[in-house]
Amino acid sequence: MNGQLTTMTQLADAPADMTRERVVHVTSRGESSDYVAAGIDLRDASLTLPAAAEDGTIAYDYYKGSDVTHRVLDEVFVLLRTGPTEFALAVRGKDADQPETWETRDVSSELADDSWLTAQADIRQLNPGAVQRQITTGEVDDIETVAQDLAGVDDLETVSDLTSQFDDADVLAMAIGVGALNGAVTDAYYADLQVGDTSCPIPAVIPMEVSFSGPQGRGSGRLTATLSLSIDQAGLNIADIDAETAKLAPYTNVAPPVPIVGRQNAITPDAVSQSDGDRVTLEFVPGQVQQLLAQRDASQVVVYGAFEGENPDMFAAVGTVEEAGRGSR
Known part of the structure; x- marks a missing residue:
C-alpha cells in the first residue's frame, strides 16, 4: 500500500507568535520511528570555524509542543572542510529547556x-571519482555526496571542542535534525535561522502521495510514479518540482535530505511531466528499479527531490512498487 513518512517538516503558522513569517513544523502525528533533518548550504557565507564560533553567528529559534516525548533532542549537524581533501561531520544534541515556549539555540x-560526535575522513579514500576531482581543484560542488560518504564512516570520535580540534576549518553546511529511531512523539517548530547578517530559510520536506503504474514483466515500457500534494502548502505548487533533483530509493526511516540514502542507492527518472495542474508523473526504467530494490530486498520506496525557487524546500512520498508489478526477474 502507499504511505507517507510519518514524521515530516511542513510549512505552518507559528504557535504563540504570529509575527514569524516562515515557520516549519516537525510533527510525527503520534509515535513514530522516522527521523528528519533540514540541510542548509553555508558555503556562500564563507565562514571559518573560528568566525562561526562567535556568539550569535549561527542561531535559530525553536518551540517544542506539549505532547513531545521527553528528550527528543534537537540535533545540529555541521559539515567541515579540515584540509585540502579532509572533511569532518559533527553532530550534537540539545533538549528544550521547557515546552510551549520559543527559545533560541545559539549554535x-x-x-x-x-x-x-564526529566522523572524519580523507575523501580520497572514500570516493576517488568525480567528487575527488572537484575537491583537488579547490571546489566542492557536491557537499551532499561528501556528507553521504562521511555518514558511512564507522570510526566515530567524541570531541569536546570543535574549535580546538579543527582550528581554522571551513564551515560548508549544517542541518537541523529531530526524531527517534526507537519511537517517539515529535512536535516541534523551527524559524528564523540567522547566519551572520543573513536570514536563511529552514527547508521543509513536503509530504506527497504517490501511485505507481507500469509494465508487467520484461516489457519496454516505463514504471510511472504519479505524485500529488497530500497537504496544502501556501506558496508551493506541484508544478514547481525541480525535475533534475528527483530520485527514487529504497525507503528508510531516516528521511531525505539526511545523507543516508546515498547516490549509489538511488535512481533518477527517465522523464518528468505534468499530467494536469495537480499531478506530476515521473518515468523510471523498470530494470533499474528492480536492480535497485534487489540490492536491499525491498519493495517500499521513497520518491523525493526539491522544489524550484528561492527556498530550499523538498518533497517526499512513500509507496510500494508492487502495486505496479516489479516484473519477473
Missing part, C-alpha cells in the same frame, strides 16, 4: 562545548 556558542 555558535556550542562549537567550543563538549559532547560533539
Whole structure:
C-alpha cells in the first residue's frame, strides 16, 4: 500500500507568535520511528570555524509542543572542510529547556562545548571519482555526496571542542535534525535561522502521495510514479518540482535530505511531466528499479527531490512498487 513518512517538516503558522513569517513544523502525528533533518548550504557565507564560533553567528529559534516525548533532542549537524581533501561531520544534541515556549539555540556558542560526535575522513579514500576531482581543484560542488560518504564512516570520535580540534576549518553546511529511531512523539517548530547578517530559510520536506503504474514483466515500457500534494502548502505548487533533483530509493526511516540514502542507492527518472495542474508523473526504467530494490530486498520506496525557487524546500512520498508489478526477474 502507499504511505507517507510519518514524521515530516511542513510549512505552518507559528504557535504563540504570529509575527514569524516562515515557520516549519516537525510533527510525527503520534509515535513514530522516522527521523528528519533540514540541510542548509553555508558555503556562500564563507565562514571559518573560528568566525562561526562567535556568539550569535549561527542561531535559530525553536518551540517544542506539549505532547513531545521527553528528550527528543534537537540535533545540529555541521559539515567541515579540515584540509585540502579532509572533511569532518559533527553532530550534537540539545533538549528544550521547557515546552510551549520559543527559545533560541545559539549554535555558535556550542562549537567550543563538549559532547560533539564526529566522523572524519580523507575523501580520497572514500570516493576517488568525480567528487575527488572537484575537491583537488579547490571546489566542492557536491557537499551532499561528501556528507553521504562521511555518514558511512564507522570510526566515530567524541570531541569536546570543535574549535580546538579543527582550528581554522571551513564551515560548508549544517542541518537541523529531530526524531527517534526507537519511537517517539515529535512536535516541534523551527524559524528564523540567522547566519551572520543573513536570514536563511529552514527547508521543509513536503509530504506527497504517490501511485505507481507500469509494465508487467520484461516489457519496454516505463514504471510511472504519479505524485500529488497530500497537504496544502501556501506558496508551493506541484508544478514547481525541480525535475533534475528527483530520485527514487529504497525507503528508510531516516528521511531525505539526511545523507543516508546515498547516490549509489538511488535512481533518477527517465522523464518528468505534468499530467494536469495537480499531478506530476515521473518515468523510471523498470530494470533499474528492480536492480535497485534487489540490492536491499525491498519493495517500499521513497520518491523525493526539491522544489524550484528561492527556498530550499523538498518533497517526499512513500509507496510500494508492487502495486505496479516489479516484473519477473
